[in-house]
Amino acid sequence: MQNILKIERLSHRYSSTWAIRDINLEIGRNGITGLLGSNGAGKSTTMNIICGALNQTEGRVYINGVDLRREPELAKKEIGFLPQNPPLYTDLTTDEYLRYCAELRRMVESKIKGAVEEAKERCGITHVGGRLIRNLSGGYRQRIGIAQAIIHKPKLVVMDEPTNGLDPNQLIEVRKLIREIAQQHAVLLSSHILSEIHLLCKEIVMIEAGRIVFSDTMDAFDNYMQPHSLLMRVENPPPATDLLKIKGVTRAEFLTATQVRIYFEGDQEVSERLVAASLLHGWRLREISLERGQLDDTFKKLSSQSHQ
Structure with missing residues (x-):
């Protein structure tokens, strides 16, 4: 195909x-x-x-x-496009904005109302249809951005x-x-x-x-990756021994009282497990991100191989 x-x-x-x-x-x-x-x-x-x-x-x-x-x-x-900064008009309601996007896509007038309702339902924003976008959280704004990208299917x-x-x-x-x-x-x-x-x-x-x-x-890409690390910042940090109980975590070292470097390998879900553990145990997670140095090392390795 x-x-x-x-x-x-x-x-x-x-x-x-x-x-x-x-x-x-x-x-x-x-x-x-x-x-x-x-x-x-x-x-x-x-x-x-x-x-x-x-x-x-x-x-x-x-x-x-x-x-x-x-x-x-x-x-x-x-094509449906969600730019890095969602193209929202915050003085409109969700319904007004999505209808406007459907019109921009030159959708048939008789199909616009149904398309708006379907896009809202798929993106979980039906209950905020009448609210001004400016009053919605970042998560809902992102969902509205996705809704405008798929409204014309x-x-x-x-x-x-x-x-x-x-x-x-x-x-x-x-x-x-x-x-x-x-x-x-x-x-x-x-x-x-x-x-x-x-x-x-x-x-x-x-x-x-x-x-x-x-x-x-992704499986082929994983062959290039070495055990890597991430940084996590929590307001109520657990002992390092508790972090080692998370599947995939091999080592944990605290850089400050609230920031910890976590080494892990062989598992793509470790960050989600850490988020879940934080919610369960009240660690009050504020930030979690893959360490930039590991990604740069992979770029360098692959770039050098591509020019050989």
Whole structure:
């Protein structure tokens, strides 16, 4: 079956600097593909081109077999886009905003009301339809952003850093929603956080300095990874011995009274287990993130191999 997204030798230059160079990529009709890269690697440039918000310098993008540059309106009918900062009009209610988005998508008037209700139900925001967006939490705003991306039932949903800035409870809810969407749509999701890609994606495309340095399954990517670590900050820290009881945790060392470095290996779910343990035991988790150094080491290893 034809892939929903095909990119051929995609390149883009800002002034004299190439942001991305010779990007080739294909995505099937459902499931989640992760676009992983550090800040400035070229992820947002690639996504903006895929969604037609930016014209590439070179190369082609095909959406469901349609050349995006030659037939942009036809191609964009099959694209839903959630930018890194959701494009919300906070003075509108949720219902008003989603109706406006449906109109922007040139949906048939008779189908708009049903599409709004369906998008709200899928994203768990039916009960906030009449509320002003400005009065909603970050988690609900993100859900509204996702709702506008799927309201016209596109075949491809593109999400740029969709979990950025959410608290641990909101993270779990939004991850679940993204997995549900991927059952009916192809999802391309970007992140600079390796643990997010691990939790959500089966396919991974790794980009660094504007070039793809790895493109394969998550299992294949794991072969490159050494035991890694994360940082966790809690207001009511447990003893290190309690952290070692969490499946996958191999070592825990406190850097301050409230910040701990946790080493783990062979398990993609350790961060979720730590979040669950915090809720259960009242650790009052405030922050959890994969250590940046490990991700950079992986970039360096894969980048060096790609040039051999």
